[in-house]
Amino acid sequence: NPNYEYIITSRPEPNVLLIQLNRPKALNALCSPLFKELNQALKDADRDDSVGAMVLTGSEKAFAAGADIKEMKDKQFADVYKNRFLGDWADMTKIGKPIIAAVSGYALGGGCELALMCDIILASPTAKFGQPEINLGVIPGGGGSQRLAQLIGKSRAMEVVLTGRMFTAQEADKWGMISRVVGEGEGQVVKDAIAMAKEISEKSQIAVQAAKEVVNEAYETTLTEGLKYERRIFHGLFATNDQKEGMAAFAEKRKANFTHS
Numbered sequence: 001n002p003n004y005e006y007i008i009t010s011r012p013e014p015n016v017l018l019i020q021l022n023r024p025k026a027l028n029a030l031c032s033p034l035f036k037e038l039n040q041a042l043k044d045a046d047r048d049d050s051v052g053a054m055v056l057t058g059s060e061k062a063f064a065a066g067a068d069i070k071e072m073k074d075k076q077f078a079d080v081y082k083n084r085f086l087g088d089w090a091d092m093t094k095i096g097k098p099i100i101a102a103v104s105g106y107a108l109g110g111g112c113e114l115a116l117m118c119d120i121i122l123a124s125p126t127a128k129f130g131q132p133e134i135n136l137g138v139i140p141g142g143g144g145s146q147r148l149a150q151l152i153g154k155s156r157a158m159e160v161v162l163t164g165r166m167f168t169a170q171e172a173d174k175w176g177m178i179s180r181v182v183g184e185g186e187g188q189v190v191k192d193a194i195a196m197a198k199e200i201s202e203k204s205q206i207a208v209q210a211a212k213e214v215v216n217e218a219y220e221t222t223l224t225e226g227l228k229y230e231r232r233i234f235h236g237l238f239a240t241n242d243q244k245e246g247m248a249a250f251a252e253k254r255k256a257n258f259t260h261s
């Protein structure tokens, strides 16, 4: 979409949308208009049948260096509370299709939280994560504390949130926060993320969305309820053409031709 100012969208594969944050002079600091554009692009892709999966990336130097500090610095409590400042950040967690974060360079504060709101995180060996809000006299506000504690455990989350120190891609990998660290080389993380998105986009879109939904449920509910939920959704997929096609293709030893119906 040529009308975007802060992001660049493209189709590196026919069924994959690539969104690149494009505010290089500010290390992709997440100003409000940037987030508006990002939400719009994600919502449009979620409705577009030709998109099976999305990749979100920044630059080599920065995935995103956080919320825009210059935009925030003079705000008063009354402004941020009344106007639900940055409340629309959570909109992207309602997207049904998978979003893969391809992280190089700084992913700090809101940038780290943005990656954590994606479904899969791939990191370049240069990635540097962190929640430095404590150094600004505030705390994470985009889910950082909650998602980090769930993903990496209390002691590590406390260390990261209380000291504000950055942590490496290798630490994030060891702690289970990301899917993996990719090989070295400029652009490698984006290439790997696109390849993964392409692979996902070749599955049944209905099954993919159902899978995303049930995995997310694991973070919201008890095991008993989650297992029940999974079983209901699993049963429901027997009402789709894609289940018939997928299983017939296996029995006939051919590749499935999913119609997303």
Ligand code: CO8
Pocket: 025, 026, 027, 029, 030, 065, 066, 067, 068, 069, 070, 071, 085, 086, 087, 089, 106, 108, 109, 110, 111, 132, 133, 136, 139, 140, 141, 142, 143
């Ligand atoms: N906001 C605004 N501008 C920024 C930001 C930012 N977060 N990060 C970098 N920039 C700007 C710099 O001001 C600088 O601009 P200029 O050239 O006009 O001076 C430009 O980007 C380049 O930055 P540096 O010169 O600092 O680059 P360095 O390579 O020296 O340093 C760092 C890179 C270490 C990443 C450094 O820029 C830095 O520490 N940035 C701030 C990181 C940070 O504190 N992030 C957390 C922000 S708070 C937050 O995200 C709260 C989220 C709340 C979410 C709430 C949801 C509901």
